[in-house]
Amino acid sequence: MQKDQLLTRRRALVAGAAALGAAGAAGVLATGTGDRAARPAVPATGAQAARRPLKPSAYRLQPLTGYGPPGTVAGRTPVRGAPLLRLSGRGRIMVLTFDDGPDPRYTPDILDTLARYEVRAxxxxxxxxxxxxxxxxxxxxxxxxxxxxxxxxxxxxxxxGRGRIRSEMERTSDVVETACGERPEWFRAPYGAWNRAAFQLGAELGMEPLAWTVDTLDWTTPGTRTIVDRVTDGAAPGVVVLSHDAGGDRSQSVRALRAYLPELLDSGYRITVPRRQYA
Known part of the structure; x- marks a missing residue:
């Protein structure tokens, strides 16, 4: 299936996926190590050059009551009942995530912007x-x-069925391992539609489930400024942002990143990646 077809399928499935899935309970991720300090931002170009101060977000993530490390054997990935959502740690830290790629039309531009500000995603x-x-x-x-x-x-x-889910996961992990030298340690269900089999099979393959807390809805192509506003308005310590670098026309997502990334850094946020807690 070609990725450009995903936009049509997504519009038909995304509403039902939320009910079928299970991104409803918040887990906690640990902060990665070796993060870089925020650097002075290089001004964005064009209409995005107009900056406005970020207001403290009213949206504050709360960990699931009673959440704690599962009792697992050392070295074994736990089987969770809900995806992880929150990045733990002190300070104003956030995670940027990009789904559906890589796409040679948009992913290189996103990587260029991340490299410009020396942040990881x-x-x-x-x-x-x-x-x-x-x-x-x-x-x-x-x-x-x-x-x-x-x-x-x-x-x-x-x-x-379980066999097809495993095949979907394993084939992708094989490609990543061949290119990068190691298998993925993180998994995200398409459309945010999780079920018990996805959690079990992901754990068997050594992957933790990660969802998100701020959805830019960039796949609807709402406009660059709208995407920027969704990120900056939702910014808060521990937030995980969902964007896309493939699956359709992602030019708005590329332009939005160029605008909101320096805004976040100027406001004191550190953009980081999580580390595995129980691997």
Missing amino acids: MFFVCGEMAAGNRDLLVRMADEGHVVGNHTWSHPLLTRL
């Missing part, structure tokens, strides 16, 4: 896209980004 790749763009996987890994698993063909997992 997470890329949840689809195997059918990654297989033909392994050079971009190599670049992601070489520049310190986290490469995660987003299945092979972006299906709705809640409609698949």
Whole structure:
């Protein structure tokens, strides 16, 4: 299936996926190490040059009551009942994530912007896209980004049997390992539609489930300024932002990143990636 077809499928499935899925409970991720301090931002160009101060967000994440480390054998990935949502740690830290790629039309521009400000992000790749763009996987890994698993063909997992789910995950992990030298340690279900099988199989393959707390809805192409506002208005310590670098026209997502990334850094946020707590 070609990635440009995903936009039509997404519009038909995304409403039902929320009910079928389970991104409703918040877990906690640990902060990565070796993060860079925020650097002075280089001004954005064009209309994005107009900056406005970020107001403290009224949206504050709360950990699930009673949440704690699962009782697992050392070295074994836990089987969770809900995806992780929150980045723990002190200070104003956030995670930027990009789904559905890599796409040679948009992913290089996103990587260029991240490199310009010396920050790392997470890329949840689809195997059918990654297989033909392994050079971009190599670049992601070489520049310190986290490469995660987003299945092979972006299906709705809640409609698949266990064998098909495993195949979707394994094939993508194989491509990532071939390009980057190691298998993905993070997994994200397409459409945010999680089920017990996805959690179990992901854990068996050594991957933690990661969802998001701020959805830019950039796949609807709402306009660059709208995407920027959704990120800056939702900014808060521990937030995980969902954007896309493939699956349709992502030029708005590329332009939005150029605008909101320096705004976040100017406001004292550190953009980081999580580390595994129980691997």
